[in-house]
Amino acid sequence: MSKYEQRGVSTSKIDIKNAVQNYDQGLYPLSFCKVIPDVLTDSKKNLFGPSYCNIMHNNGAGTKAVLAYLYWKETGDISVWRGIAQDAIVMSIDDMVCTGATDNFLLTTAIKRNRFRIPGEVIAEIIQGTTDFIQAMAEEKINISHAGGETHDIGDIVKTILVDSTLSARVKRNDVLTCGRIQPGDVVIGLASFGKTRYEKSYNSGIGSTGFASARHDVLSKEYAERYPETFDSQIPEELVFSGSKHLTDPSGIDGLNIGQLLLSPARTYAPVLKAVLENFRPSLHGILHCSGGGQTKVLDFVSNIHIIKDKLFSIPPVFSLIQQESGTPWEEMYSTFNMGHRMEIYVKENIVEDILKICQFFDLEAKVIGHCEEAPNKTLTIESPHGKFVY
Secondary structure, three states, X not given: OOHHHHOOOOOOOOOHHHHHHOOHHHOOOOOOOEEEEOOOOOOOOOOOHHXXXXXXXXXXXXXXXXXXXXXXXXXXXXXXXXXHHHHHHHHHHHHHHHOOOOOOEEEEEEEEEOOOOOOHHHHHHHHHHHHHHHHHHHHOOOXXXXXXEEEXXXXXXXXXXXXXXXXXXXXXXXXXXXOOOOOOOOEXXXXXXXXXXXXXXXXXXXXXXXXXXHHHHOOEEOHHHHXXXXXXXXXXXXXXXXXEOEOOOOEOOOOOOEHHHHHOOOOOOOHHHHHHHHHHHHHHOOEEEEOOOOHHHHHHHOOOOEEEEEOOOOOOOHHHHHHHHHHOOOHHHHHOOOOOOEEEEEEEOHHHHHHHHHHXXXXXXXXXXXXXXXXXXXXXXXXXXXXXXXXX
């Protein structure tokens, strides 16, 4: 466990098994995307009716917004908030694409702020970041309609800011993709979380929007706690708060990025790539998995009687090595917390692997087979890494 979690401070975990059991009509879409009846259209018309369903998802940038606040206060770079807007959308839309939704998304946003610390200029940057991301996706033939949002001035509750989004889409029920088809003999294609794709403007560290309690408190210097007490819960033991050695403006080892920029890399969306994959191979896909909460172990929440062996993983990106070095977190825990190099997995038979890899190559997205599935009496995951073999 990280220093931050060892002493009893950790994020709450949802009982995924019980959540999955409540999904509509026995479907098992990923990452808490709820499949519900097609309530948004007239079910009496043959064009719609029970053959369609609605998919909705809510998520946000989480405590990554606090890191953006720190960076903005320290450097004056207000543009960092545009990345937070992207994070808030991507963590929803990428979960939804895993279920088979690929176009015509409806988006609403909710910003909760302390107006004495978060001025209108910051809100304007978040709105612009939302607009920029919608435009970038439109260029990739993914249409997102923004239905507006709300800014809540609730300083009595929020010390700095929260940025959340809710997305919905309408799809044919027969097009909904679940993980229920993952089976022995499948191979696992990993889509890299780091690097630079065709539709990104700069290098992405791969961190996404998960694990930022450790990313902030285990990496950054105690100086930030002294200058910005609004960035942490005052009930957390003092020794756990900003206990690292790094400063936001320290060099990261990646050309053009300091530590703060490395940690604040906007979460990469895989929507353009997965839309192309789904358009060509939807019937042959056995599952798409977003390795967010739970990192590389997330697949265990969606399979049974299968042994997933991940033995050809990507090299660990620098951002995760940094977090591990600063926190002292055991590598086994790192793989169950962070994506460690790929944030999306596709489970398929081997005969279409090369075609999928060519699609990824078109988008300048690094991808490769990182593992395979075997029959087993119980669900099991084995990770073989440069730092050891871990069985979950």
